Amino acid sequence: MTSHSPLIFRSLACRISVWVFLLLVAGGALAAWQYRSLVGALEQETDVLYRLSSQRADQHDAHLTALSAIAVASDDVHQGLFLDVAATITQFYPRIDDVQLVPLDPRLEPVGLGPRTPELVKIVRTAAMASDGSLALLAYPGRADHYILVKRSPNTAQARYGLMLGIDAGKLIEEASPFWSERGVALRLSMPDGGPPLVSRGPFSVDTVRFSRVLASASQPLLLETGMRIGLSDLLPWLPTVLTLLLVSAAYAVVLAAWRQRARARAAVEQARLSALESRLAHASRVNALGEMASGLAHELTQPLTAILAQVQACRRLLGREEADRQDLAPVVDDTIAQAKRASAILERFRNWSRPQLESASVFDLREALGNVQALLAPQAAARKVRLDFDVPASKVEVKADSVEMEQVVFNLVRNALEAVAPEQGRVAVTLKQSASGVTLDVSDNGPGIAPEIRDRLFTPFTTNRPDGTGLGLALSQRLIERAGGEIFLAEAGPGTTFRITLKSSNPSRKLAP
Incomplete structure (x- = not known):
């Protein structure tokens, strides 16, 4: 049973309660109207x-x-x-x-x-x-x-x-309306001085509604008493009662349907607004991450650019020799091309992170997203002398989601883990598993863990235990994972921390070894 079941039950119970309340009000109004009509x-x-x-x-x-x-x-x-x-x-x-x-x-x-x-x-x-x-x-x-x-x-x-x-x-008192022969109607005529009544018809009891009047005759001031015993069947006759309850139920169903339609329309508008906000927030988060990774970018590009410069200088020296063999230049040129492609790939990854994503969910290999995150954060891990391990299956792990959003979620978790562990002693492990039931991704570290006072509101916006943190990373990650039909939660919180992501697999029949 999902976490939404209690909310669904409460909503259903509320609607049934309103319906029952309306039926009771309608029944009470019908009974009151019948009572006034009879009286x-x-x-x-x-x-x-x-x-x-x-x-x-x-x-x-x-x-x-x-x-x-x-x-x-x-x-x-x-x-x-x-x-x-x-x-x-x-x-x-x-x-x-x-x-x-x-x-x-x-x-x-x-x-x-x-x-x-x-x-x-x-x-x-x-x-x-x-x-x-x-x-x-x-x-x-x-x-x-x-x-x-x-x-x-x-x-x-x-x-x-x-x-x-x-x-x-x-x-x-005869030859009057046939009303006086109906069930529950009482009639009595008595002498002015009391005594046994001259005429007594129908039930006179404590619960009988009564009227009492003295005849307007100077010579015969007889006491005329009338009454009616009103029971539940009189107040709620079956046919008007059934028709009234059906009419109220139909009206309630129409109002409820209109309300639900309006609620769905408002929810759609709100969802569109939230999606737009999430897209802008995701973009802003990626741009912010680019600023933090500027040093990593410089370090990444330094190596291929330095290699390219050295190889081009070597080519120049070889070309300056009269006896130089052009066949010797081929390996140097090939290596130069490879280094240039490497620098281009690094720049392409950063460019993708800085671009707002408008693509819909699609099936992709989750291992590729993990590879990109590993390439982006490996320099930061090396700078802090933190061990960064990625354990992924040998076969494809296909999921249906936005690949850039999944990269951003994993990037946030891994970067948080890198910042949480101690330099030179820290270890961050990313483990990807696939089974018949779905895909599981764990991001673990050996840091100090999550403070107990913020565990219950860990995924609430602006919740953070870092002085310079915004508290938006985990909240945004949860929204992105839920939009992909998955779930993210804190699996372990000390010593160390493990965040677990579960997603539906697009190839569940393939069971991979961890």
Whole structure:
């Protein structure tokens, strides 16, 4: 598992967390909206039922007034007209299922519709005699879902009758919206003085949302209570919930895709900027290295130039002899040409180092890059009397990278090693190995090692333990190696130091002996 795996897992976990959070917010918003809708519907239907029931209750007062006038005006002992009107009222107003006209004189017989018991007659007579002019609202004896209205007739101190309407409380609130027959909806109608409810439908419990209102009737201030039990299935109905979650997920996926696309575009721009900076930094590093190797360049060129000068002077002397054989000049001229080519090669290597590199990665023999580094730093090693060993395989070690960048990385590591070891006692070893798994390059020295306080940030820019160091060499080397698809790390840090570079091989089937 690569070092990027925890970061990938964290990023994935973050995206999943955001997605789950959005789903929870959407579910909560849907539940809140459903709750408000259900409560709003309950409140609206309660208001409709309240107004309808209040209007019906007011009609009872009008019926009592009409019946009272008929009863008082009639001379018929049997009250035939009264009974006819009462029958018509019960026919058109089914909730009124009992009408009784009870004389206050106990010697006279009451008349009316519906069942009539001595207890009922007594209650009506007593209520009428005790009336102060207002209607009496009483429970219907023996009928839990009914109540009675009692009016004295005429409504004066000389009253002769007690007039009663028997009202079915259930029918008083019927013919309303089918809303009241839905699951979880509760409805209750009670007498003003409490007691068992006249009508009770549906569940009334602690978790029931309730509305409570008294009917707007002066004679029948019945208590109307409505309620609704709202469960999770009501707040989150499956179809709207599924559609909402799918819509939120789709929107999140679109936003995430757009964000990732924008992030990739920003990353590409940033990578281009970093690549340009790295190229300039690499070039500046090579130019800086040229300044440090100026003395090495002079030493390298001195030997072939001195040899060329000596050989040309020898040719001149030979040509000045009359008996000189021209065949003797051929070896001298050949040697002069070889020395000139050697000087040209030295200059070409330095010229390549000073030129900005624009070439892309290509397959090349890594041994050639090591040979160039060895040629460049051998004079410095000789000047410090440091042993510089290069151990490379006999066969090609091909990798895909920028050859000049690889030279620069190895050059930085070897030069750092040369500067770290003690003169006349130091040893720097460069070991190249190839196996089926890839290529390994070790740069080791017998110097004092890396200070413990900078090991953890060794590849961080501007980290150095040399007073004159810039702290950019290792950071740049790491970037160049990673760009080639490899890895560089500190393998050993004392005594001595070993930096290891691993690269993918372009000929992994060939396994070379170390």
